[in-house]
Amino acid sequence: MKKLVVLTGAGISAESGLKTFRDAGGLWEGHDVMEVASPRGWQNDPELVLDFYNQRRRQLLETTPNTAHKAIAAAQEHFDVTIITQNIDDLHERAGSKQVIHLHGELLKVRSSEYDHLIYPWEKDLFMGDLCEKQRQLRPHIVWFGEAVPMMEPAIEEVMLADHLLIVGTSMTVYPAASLMQYAPQGCPVFFVDPRPNLGPGLRSGLHIISENATTGVPIALEHLARI
The missing domain is CATH 3.30.1600.10 (SIR2/SIRT2 'Small Domain')
Structure with a gap:
């Protein structure tokens, strides 16, 4: 898998x-x-x-999980899924995702x-x-501004092992989280779902941009990934 x-x-x-x-x-x-x-x-x-x-x-x-959260949870049937989130909510877990790394802590x-x-x-x-x-x-x-991000190292380790990378709902401009894409293995397909993508210069090869919001774009990305 x-x-x-x-x-x-x-x-x-x-x-x-x-x-x-x-x-x-x-x-x-x-x-x-x-x-x-x-x-x-x-x-x-x-x-x-x-x-x-x-x-x-x-x-x-x-609040309840939306179709994007649920689609990612359903992908566990076909992939070994690890979520690395900047969000402090538990919507991924409530949708059924089993492996979630919270970079910025947890509200609950x-x-x-x-x-x-x-x-x-x-x-x-x-x-x-x-x-x-x-x-x-x-x-x-x-994790407040000026504090260490203790889950950053585990997150980097997960990205380094990825066969596929899916980025959803983040501009990838806030560090240190924005640096995570750099750790994906060479040749790893990266799908970026954002209604207004603005990744700037120096885009890596194998990057697929889906200019949709999360609830529309995530199922599209996962359908593409299932065919790779």
Whole structure:
């Protein structure tokens, strides 16, 4: 069974109704990104940060996977599928995907603000005073700007083993995730699904661009991959 690695970003979840946080002005739900997604923001106003992610969590729990999520999950019947996502939602898992690497953390988990290995599932609101087992404040299990991306190395290893690479819902301009395509083996077919592709110069050979949104483009890409 050939290995299919799928890189996904905000565009695939947006079609389920999840807001992509950042608007054209660079604000996240009216907040400067550094207020709600940085260690400095957490230090300055933790209650604001908690409220921001509480709202995101409530929205996620009312959202369901779309046909793109489901098509990728169904591809497990024909491929060894690993998903590497920049998204913090669990829509891939709810669609049935078994192997998902979350580069930027998970909204339905929290962790100790001091002991990073203490991670807990969490579906309710998180407040100041909610503590880990070592009596330290819990924080969202999110990789904030300026923090290390601990799942980057496992993600690179998966891409290096890929027979096929599918990129969906991401502009491939945010690093370090944008560098992942560079690790695909020579000759590995790459399908890029985006309604407004803008990959710039230096495109690799074997790149197939499908100028559609995720729910339309993913089934098209998977149909092509099944014939390779």
